[in-house]
Amino acid sequence: MIRQIKLLTKLQICNLFGINEVRFTKDKKKKARFCGLSVIWAILLVCLLSYVAGMSFVLVKLEAAQLIPMVLSGITCVIVFVFTFLKTGKVIFQQKAFEQQIVLPVSKTAIIVSRFLTMYLTNLLFTVMVMGTGGVVYAYLVQPNISFYIYGVVCTMLLPLLPITVATMIGVIITAISCRMKYKSLVETALTMLFMGGVIGASMFSSNTGQIAMEDILQSLARMLEQQIGGMYPPALWVGNAMVSGNLTDFLLFIITSLGVFGVFLFCLQKCFLSICTALSTNAGNKSFRLTELSTSSILKALWKKEIKRYFASPIYVTNTMMGYFLMVVFPAIFLIADLGNINIINGAKSLEQTLQMEAVIRKMFPFLLAIMPSIMPTTSVSISMEGKQWWILQSLPVSKEKIIQAKVLADLTVVAPFYVVSEILAIITFRPSFLEMVWLLVIPAVYILFSAVAGIVINLHFPVFDWENETVVVKQSAATFFVMLVGAVTCGIPMGILVVLPEGFEMIYMAVVILLVLGGTGVLWKSKCVDR
Amino acid sequence: MLKIQNLTKTYTEGKVAVDNLTLQVEPGDIYGFIGHNGAGKTTTIKSIVGIHEFDRGEIYVNGISVGENPISCKQVMAYIPDNPELYDYLTGIQYLNFIADIYRISQKERQERIQKEADDFEITHALGDLISSYSHGMKQKLALIGALIHKPKLLVLDEPFVGLDPKASLLLKEKMRELCSEGSAVFFSTHVLDVAEKLCNKLAIISQGKLQLAGETSYVIKEKSLEQVFMEVAVHDTTD
Numbered sequence: 171m172i173r174q175i176k177l178l179t180k181l182q183i184c185n186l187f188g189i190n191e192v193r194f195t196k197d198k199k200k201k202a203r204f205c206g207l208s209v210i211w212a213i214l215l216v217c218l219l220s221y222v223a224g225m226s227f228v229l230v231k232l233e234a235a236q237l238i239p240m241v242l243s244g245i246t247c248v249i250v251f252v253f254t255f256l257k258t259g260k261v262i263f264q265q266k267a268f269e270q271q272i273v274l275p276v277s278k279t280a281i282i283v284s285r286f287l288t289m290y291l292t293n294l295l296f297t298v299m300v301m302g303t304g305g306v307v308y309a310y311l312v313q314p315n316i317s318f319y320i321y322g323v324v325c326t327m328l329l330p331l332l333p334i335t336v337a338t339m340i341g342v343i344i345t346a347i348s349c350r351m352k353y354k355s356l357v358e359t360a361l362t363m364l365f366m367g368g369v370i371g372a373s374m375f376s377s378n379t380g381q382i383a384m385e386d387i388l389q390s391l392a393r394m395l396e397q398q399i400g401g402m403y404p405p406a407l408w409v410g411n412a413m414v415s416g417n418l419t420d421f422l423l424f425i426i427t428s429l430g431v432f433g434v435f436l437f438c439l440q441k442c443f444l445s446i447c448t449a450l451s452t453n454a455g456n457k458s459f460r461l462t463e464l465s466t467s468s469i470l471k472a473l474w475k476k477e478i479k480r481y482f483a484s485p486i487y488v489t490n491t492m493m494g495y496f497l498m499v500v501f502p503a504i505f506l507i508a509d510l511g512n513i514n515i516i517n518g519a520k521s522l523e524q525t526l527q528m529e530a531v532i533r534k535m536f537p538f539l540l541a542i543m544p545s546i547m548p549t550t551s552v553s554i555s556m557e558g559k560q561w562w563i564l565q566s567l568p569v570s571k572e573k574i575i576q577a578k579v580l581a582d583l584t585v586v587a588p589f590y591v592v593s594e595i596l597a598i599i600t601f602r603p604s605f606l607e608m609v610w611l612l613v614i615p616a617v618y619i620l621f622s623a624v625a626g627i628v629i630n631l632h633f634p635v636f637d638w639e640n641e642t643v644v645v646k647q648s649a650a651t652f653f654v655m656l657v658g659a660v661t662c663g664i665p666m667g668i669l670v671v672l673p674e675g676f677e678m679i680y681m682a683v684v685i686l687l688v689l690g691g692t693g694v695l696w697k698s699k700c701v702d703r
Numbered sequence: 704m705l706k707i708q709n710l711t712k713t714y715t716e717g718k719v720a721v722d723n724l725t726l727q728v729e730p731g732d733i734y735g736f737i738g739h740n741g742a743g744k745t746t747t748i749k750s751i752v753g754i755h756e757f758d759r760g761e762i763y764v765n766g767i768s769v770g771e772n773p774i775s776c777k778q779v780m781a782y783i784p785d786n787p788e789l790y791d792y793l794t795g796i797q798y799l800n801f802i803a804d805i806y807r808i809s810q811k812e813r814q815e816r817i818q819k820e821a822d823d824f825e826i827t828h829a830l831g832d833l834i835s836s837y838s839h840g841m842k843q844k845l846a847l848i849g850a851l852i853h854k855p856k857l858l859v860l861d862e863p864f865v866g867l868d869p870k871a872s873l874l875l876k877e878k879m880r881e882l883c884s885e886g887s888a889v890f891f892s893t894h895v896l897d898v899a900e901k902l903c904n905k906l907a908i909i910s911q912g913k914l915q916l917a918g919e920t921s922y923v924i925k926e927k928s929l930e931q932v933f934m935e936v937a938v939h940d941t942t943d
Binding site: 196197198199355458459461463464465466467468469471472473475476479480483484558559560562563565566567568569570 | 715717752753754774775777778780782784788789790791792793796797800801802803804805806807809810813814817818821827828829830831832
């Protein structure tokens with residue numbers, strides 16, 4: 171069994187991040203692209219580790235060094251959970267790989283464990299980097315005893331296990347419910363979005379920030395962090411106690427919980443794995459089909475309809491791209507529900523925003539805050555790659571590249587439109603803006619949505635991936651996704667940063683300039699790659 | 704109908720896939736394109752239908768240059784690859800309607816043609832199902848209906864008989880003949896030499912990217928069988 175697991179895991183890992191393909195391809199362009207991307211990843215990794223180190227230093231300065239292991243393990247687990255949850259169904263129940271592997275003399279358990287192990291190993295890499303950096307800072311400044319190191323190594327190795335198991339468990343339940351239904355993709359998407367919405371909602375209402383009273387803001391934030399993470403995810407508290415205080419009970423509790431939950435899950439999944447895989451590959455048939463009157467559409471409308479159907483047929487595509495749109499609505503909703511002006515965080519009558527003089531800043535920044543969310547993952551960022559092996563159809567049909575791109579951009583705008591409208595209504599109700607503020611509130615997110623849709627397609631045209639077997643590779647791991655996120659964050663983040671430090675009285679000109687620049691950039695990008703020559 | 708002049712295609716790794724290939728397909732021709740694996744058949748076909756760009760040479764479809772006016776060429780052409788991956792998330796009828804929309808076929812015509820072709824290929828009952836539930840053969844049949852829906856002047860097929868049941872194979876041959884009798888042309892690659900010999904009025908043998916032999920079937924075969932000719936020409940060439 172161990173040998174089978176090793177072989178199957180090796181097979182999965184061998185082309186993780188496209189390493190195997192790059193290793194053996196004779197295409198120099200592909201190799202150069204991979205190298206360039208690796209350098210950017212390395213830079214981002216350095217940024218992330220610097221951020222972790224900086225955060226750890228801040229906690230030490232706040233005399234809250236004991237929180238470092240707990241905070242870092244809590245944050246790591248949340249990130250691991252979210253990213254695993256959004257891809258788990260596709261990884262565990264990979265259809266083509268399942269058909270290839272099930273005919274081999276390998277056990278079901280080996281197949282499941284190997285798939286699980288692939289997720290675990292990639293997440294472990296991330297966990298080791300985050301926990302390692304924080305651990306080094308803590309060890310250097312606090313100089314803990316030997317138990318910190320022993321417990322630290324064991325806890326770090328086991329840390330991703332629990333969030334991956336829980337995320338996979340929920341993913342499996344969702345897949346199990348949806349796999350027997352006619353519209354399985356739609357049901358799976360709806361359940362995933364519902365769950366994520368529930369998690370976000372629950373964390374919003376459990377935050378309880380209004381009642382915390384302390385003498386110092388920074389200390390209160392550290393205490394708040396402890397309460398939040400400990401309340402939301404107790405294993406992080408156990409890890410913190412084990413590493414910092416050498417608490418053996420918490421250490422054992424963490425290990426038993428992690429391994430126990432995984433063991434129970436594995437046992438249960440074994441029982442239903444085959445039936446879920448079979449149900450996923452079976453489609454509800456309609457034996458009594460009769461040709462009725464067919465509708466006709468223009469070329470653009472036909473392409474647009476195809477795009478919309480393609481989008482909603484892929485739960486992983488929908489959940490990953492719609493998360494940004496969803497947050498676009500959640501964000502103003504938080505301000506509306508929480509009524510920021512009345513939140514008392516500091517002892518006395520002063521509100522947080524009054525204390526930090528934040529209201530004006532938030533009002534100013536809000537158009538950009540709304541814009542950044544749909545900009546980081548537009549549907550267009552992978553819409554070319556999502557054509558996959560069916561790309562030949564569009565290539566051989568008498569349609570221009572421009573029409574194909576128009577349809578993809580239009581589909582993105584169609585998906586984002588309802589979210590844009592709802593978020594704008596909520597923002598207007600929350601902030602009661604002046605006429606000019608309303609203009610920025612409406613126009614800035616709109617131009618950024620357009621920009622990101624066009625930038626997404628242009629970047630995807632530069633970094634297309636067609637020879638994939640699993641949508642996760644395109645949606646979550648492709649170069650296009652990464653660059654679009656980067657471009658979205660930078661193009662929104664920089665103007666927002668400048669706005670904060672801009673002297674009074676220049677806002678109107680500044681906003682107008684930003685709008686013109688973004689529209690200009692959109693035009694340039696469109697002409698560069700989206701127009702037939 | 705199809706004129707290929709000095710077509711040369713080199714891949715980025717430096718491999719010459721097609722080397723100075725010239726051939727001509729006339730209206731009414733059923734033209735078989737034969738070669739061993741990796742000989743350059745699919746590369747040639749993908750260059751004709753506009754999937755691959757090529758380095759040198761010219762391809763004309765119905766007198767129009769593929770390089771200069773690809774959309775006009777595709778308007779009169781249809782293509783089916785060896786393994787037709789179709790949109791799994793559409794139903795059969797949605798796929799056919801999509802293709803009909805792209806070729807701007809009127810509502811009445813598409814209704815009639817889809818009904819007829821689907822009945823002929825015996826997949827009408829499955830048109831309401833998602834393509835993901837189709838077998839390989841059913842996908843092939845659906846792709847064929849999609850290709851025939853606009854009555855193309857040039858039908859280009861890559862290994863069309865792989866995965867088709869005997870009845871569907873026979874039907875496809877009939878459809879090819881029917882199309883050609885109406886003045887269109889069919890250009891297809893195949894490994895099934897027996898079918899090529901009996902079905903095609905013209906043949907071309909390609910090996911290592913170079914055209915070895917081309918012309919009327921009787922001229923290519925002479926007194927021998929196509930298998931013998933192929934072994935002499937193509938296999939001999941690869942061992943040189």
